[in-house]
Amino acid sequence: MDLTKGQILYEDFIKELLLKMKSILAIDEASLYKYNEEKQHFYMEATTLALKNEVIKVKLESAIIQEKPENGCFFTHQKTLSGLDRFDILIPLRKENRLNRILCLKEKVPGILTNLGHDGEVLVKECVEVIETAHNLLEMINEKRRYKELFRVTEHFHSSMSMDAVLEKIIETLHRVYPNFSYYLLISHDNDNHGNLPIKDLGYDSENVAAMKAYVTGTIQQEQIEDRETVLYAPLKGKQGVYGVLQVIAPDTVTFPNNEIEFINLLAATAGSALENAQLYQQSKRLIADLQLINETSHKLNSNLRLSETMEFLKQQIIKSFHADETGLILLLPDGETGLITGSSDFFHTDASECYLQYLKEKINTDKESLFIGDLSLQLSDKKWEFHSLMAVPIMESNVLKGFAVVLHREPYYFSFEMFKLLQSLIHHSSLALANSMLREELEKMVITDHLTRLHSRNYLDEKIYQSMETDNQGTFILIDIDDFKKVNDTYGHQIGDDILVQLGKLIQANIRDSDVGARWGGEELAIYLPKVSLSVGVTIAQRLLERVRDLSSPRITISCGVSYWSNEAIDNAKDLFKRADEALYQAKNTGKNKVLVNDQSFYTFKN
Structure with a gap:
């Protein structure tokens, strides 16, 4: 019978063998029980009866199971095992000198098996050897299948540099080898989103002592949760440290067989190395990206x-x-x-x-x-x-x-x-x-800024007016002169005269927009250019400034303003704009001072 497809066919084979024994030996029942050392229970593995799986609770130390009785017969009669007392013959099957199964036979006629003598003993012994061989073959097939999976997943690990891909492959492999188990990946300080993977946080304040012990010591740990399930914790360990813990939950299992523990441990260790490689690869990529960012930024700046x-x-x-x-x-x-x-x-x-x-x-x-x-x-x-x-x-x-x-x-x-x-x-x-x-920028500002008034320089003002006349549709220019400035210097001294210029510069800055330009024109003359501003608005600004200077300056001074205007409706240039403002200012100085005068190409407008 083909045993390569797993546990179900193995059970069918054992049941078929027991049915043959029942027929040849003319007995009433043949059943095979598997022993669980942790719980000290016998679980029915196969039987000739139409029964559900049976669990017999018995303590091994209370059982007197003789391998060879004094009469030389291989059979053992035992009536002291609770739950197995319905059988007439108990045959222990051992592996590495440890009891792992009992073949139980119930006679139809008392003593019929012992009457078979040597032939009966040989027949039963052969059947026992067949059972042991089938079991060993099944273990070899399962182990081969597990390690084939391990080899396959190791190949995948070596070809992957993605932590998610490694974690996903661990779960996928375990599901294929142990479809009835549950699995979780306990990852320490993990901030990434791993999609639908069964991942839990493993914090240092974790109440799961066994998981933390596996993480800290780097060794596999087991714990039993009442009688319902057994949990295995295998560290995902690389050369540089432990990257998490693989939690395997086996329902209705008292303890993991050593070969399964070894397989899960090898899988976890292989996965730990793959996770380490993936993490180092990601760290290298991140480091390269960081260096590129710094280099790009330094070059650009x-x-x-x-x-x-x-x-x-x-x-x-x-x-x-x-x-x-x-x-x-x-x-x-x-x-x-x-x-x-x-x-x-x-x-x-x-x-x-x-x-x-x-x-x-x-x-x-x-x-x-x-x-x-x-x-x-x-x-x-x-x-x-x-x-x-x-x-x-x-x-x-x-x-x-x-x-x-x-x-x-x-x-x-x-x-x-x-x-x-x-x-x-x-x-x-x-x-x-x-x-x-x-x-x-500070040097550029110094170049275009008058050091005394902190207004812009004449060159900067000229440049801005030239630009405005090329791109805007209108603009107003105001030329300002301090009335009787020589008298101020003679009366108060040049230091006070400089202070008057500073005050005037601050008043100009306070009464214009950021887009407007206030400048030192030369000596005691200052200027304002208002891009995109109509003549009427420009005159209003000039008049407001005149009043502020008259009311707020200390010592009190007055100013005269000449205003000129351009628009793209007439042919004009900066030189003529300056000339018209200068002419208006000259007229204001000669007609009483402390006033705003406008020269709009064709006429003068006087306003007190």
Whole structure:
């Protein structure tokens, strides 16, 4: 009979053999019981009766099972075994000197088997040998099948660099070898989503002592849950450590046979090595990606980008790499306050960010160290924090703290330590480029800024007017002169005269938009250009400025303004625009001062 298809055909074979014995020996019943050492129970493995599986509870030490009685007969008569006392003949089957089965025979006529003499003994002995051979053959086939599965899955492990694929193959193999068992993978500190795999977290506070012992010691563990099932814990162990524990649950099983324990242990060990290789491969890929990110960022930031472009690029790199909810690039100002660098997310422009910035400013100013916080609410429980995960890295230049970068996420423990180290490297390699961009913009600002009034230079004003006349449809130009400025200098001194220019510069900046241009025209003359602004609006702005200067200056001064205007409806140029404003200003100075005068190409409009 073919035994290669598993346990069911083996049982059919044994039952057929018992039926032959019953027929040849003319007995009433032949049954084969398998012994379970852990529970000390005999389980019916096959019988000639139409009975369901039977469990006989008997303690082995109370059974007197003789291998060869004094009369030389192989049969053993035993009436003291509870549950087996209906049989007349009990024949022990041993393996490695340990009882593993009992062949039980019930005579139709008392003494008929013993009367068969030597022939009967030989016949029964041959049947016993056939049973033992069938059982050994079945074990060899099952073991071959298990190790064939192990070989096949090992080949797959060596060809896979995916942790999910390795874990999936473990479960698939166990389901194929032990279809009636249940399996779980107990993984320590695992943040990844493994789809539908039966994965449980294995924490250090786990109540499962056997699982933790397997994880810590790296050795296989067993535990019995009442009388219902036995659980095996096999560590997934590589050369560098243990990556988790394989939990195998066997229902209606008291103990695992040694050969099955060995197979599961080998499978777990092979899987542990494969997991280690996959993890090392993923770590290598991540390291290469991190190095590429740092290299790309350093190369980009050192390509003479403007500060706004530098910050925007760095922000995008951080968002892409860390999937942060909010990203802030904070500048520490000389007065101790914080300023936002272009590229910070909108959250840092709101009042809700103040508590985060204040906490970070104090910590980083004091410690000059990076911060990696898994749950901010645990450290500062007195406040309700919207964002729990936080990473912050100081921006240093020549060992001087210039600011810091901060990333936030709502979920606690969202960022890994690898992410933290990457952010540190990213900011460290970017600090010089950031400092260079800031210095370059400061130098550019100095070039286009008058050092006294802090208004723009004449060259910058000219450039902006030329650009506006090429792209806009209209614009208004205001030329300003301080009335009797020589008298101010003679009366109060040149230092007060400079202070008057500074006051006027601040008043101009306070009364124009960011898109407007206030400039030092020369000496005590200043100018304003209002792109896309109509003449009427421009005159209103000039008049408002005149009134503010008259009311707020100290010592009190007045100004005169000449206003000119252009639109794309007439042929015009910057030189003529300047000339018309200068002519209007000259007229204002000569007709009483402290007034706004307009030269709109064809006429003068006077307004007090």
